[in-house]
Amino acid sequence: MTKRMEQRFADLKSEGRPALVTYFMGGDPDYSTSLGIMKALPRAGADVIELGMPFSDPMADGPAIQMAGRRALKGGQTLARTLDLAKDFRKEDQTTPIVMMGYYNPIYVYGVDRFLSDALEAGIDGLIVVDLPPEMDEELCLPALAKGINFIRLATPTTDDKRLPTVLKNTSGFVYYVSMTGITGSALPDPSRVAGAVERIKGHTNLPVCVGFGVKTAEHARLIGAAADGVVVGTAIVNQIANTLDSEGRATADTVESVATMVQGLASGARAARLDAAE
């Protein structure tokens, strides 16, 4: 495996705080703004970056991420250009883990072997592919693991104890617990139920468990972060980007800065989580 992911979670553990995992859509609303956002994320306190790969038919995403994908595609984003984003980012940051997240078809059409080689070269540390459950591991998961790229799986409230071992079997990097059945951008679930679910998953694995879906504010990050090894924020960031665009959907002078400000707030929330727990 690439070492960045393991290193990052080990460091966070010794610091005693959860990871802030931030998602944005590659190429939203254009390549250079998107690169600016990506570079701003670690400076603002993001520990892991999820780099969205736009797809025309995002079946598991809510309206915010659907729109982000559409803006990116309209701006000419392709899978090759999303890999370029990572490559450009790596010129100045060699430590922040990057996880590419999206749907399988663009990767399949690009060619699995070619994609994995290019992703490794671009400095990618992991993949989250929403429509590849364990039953489809031969498609991409096993080839990715063989190349040394983490394959991060989603576990959901419907993943019961009987199924968890199947889901965790070829998972590496971390486990992404989707805290509710639903699409991205839904409401925050009850934190105490999340804590129970994280504990349940931890009974089956030593991997870090990060929790996402519904986290929008620093307060959410603090609540969820108290129970998990990491907090994933996606839709809130994507909405922040959307809110700064002009009427034509183009980036403005505020776009990068306002995302950075928001992530700083989320980071302070996540950092406060363990202080609370320690008291």
Next chain:
Amino acid sequence: MNQPLKPNSFRAGPDEEGRFGKFGGRFVAETLMPLILDLQEQWNKAKSDDAFKAELEALNTHYTGRPSPLYFAERLTSELGGAKIYFKRDELNHTGSHKINNCLGQILLAKRMGKTRIIAETGAGQHGVAAATVAARFDLPCVVYMGATDVERQAPNVFRMKLLGAEVKPVTSGQGTLKDAMNEALRDWVTNVESTYYLIGTAAGPHPYPEMVRDFQSVIGREAREQIMEREGRLPDLLVAAVGGGSNAIGLFHPFLDDEDVGIVGVEAGGKGLDTDEHCASLTAGSPGVLHGNRTYLLQDADGQIEDGHSISAGLDYPGIGPEHSWLKDSGRVDYVPITDREALDAFKLLTKLEGIIPALEPAHALAEVIKRAPAMDKDQIIVMNLCGRGDKDVFTAAKALGVEL
């Protein structure tokens, strides 16, 4: 050498993983996987359960009106001057198309699984109407997702669904057609997975849907086989059916796949022509990809982004196709050809005038291919075409295309 080896049987698929060769599979979000596995288990039990089969058969007979007639189109045959043309008249079914065959089967399954809410996607509205119909019959609330563009061009079916008690949710994402409706239905499903049964309308989606829908629709081919044997004492030379997602076609084709002497043709929507961007011929002009839970032929660009299809027929403008058709194409067992909007409209008019049958625009595509092929065939040869839907719903669309104001 690239051609796959000829299988022993064309009717053996899918395998346990839901694959037809390299096509099919289960490409869905983890949230749905436990449910998909449960569905598969329930389906496996139901299909070998005599009580389930008897209940479905009784509904087919007394509710739908099966068996549908096999009709010899005498005037059309003499007009074209070649092969004898028979129509499998699934347009006479209750609700006006073959869609009811599948909906009855699936709603019985939903009941067995204890689901309390039905969702469906629809393009032309035929599946939406059939889903709303069985939901009414079995007293389950039903939400139908329909592209906003389709809501507009299929107004009579929208009204029907509402009368039947369904909630019709227009989908504005994308181009507002069938693929977008399917995305939205999947989003609903992933959110309400505990309570909800997703009644997919075509032989596509994650395993076991392609197999299950095919099996429910195969009643068409089984009846046609018996009926033609009774009428002609032999099997037909050619089967023809329209393919959008491909459920009526696989329903007719499947029982004949291992009869080597029966030629089989699937007819895709050629829209304004394959030399334009406005068509929906996934098999003829697409390439393999992964969408809506299965690997199959898709209309897509070089980056794997799905393209919107076009057809005058709302039931055919899905940019994918059931995975079994993809496999039947690659294995060479079935020929797939495109028919343009114009050719379909001409066929629509011809059938109405000659036989007094107004076909839906979907089977009008199949008919246009029959019109091309029949004259070149011998008079003692036989074509069976699936007349899978009636044209009442398309009267407005046809009038507009023919420049008539209603």
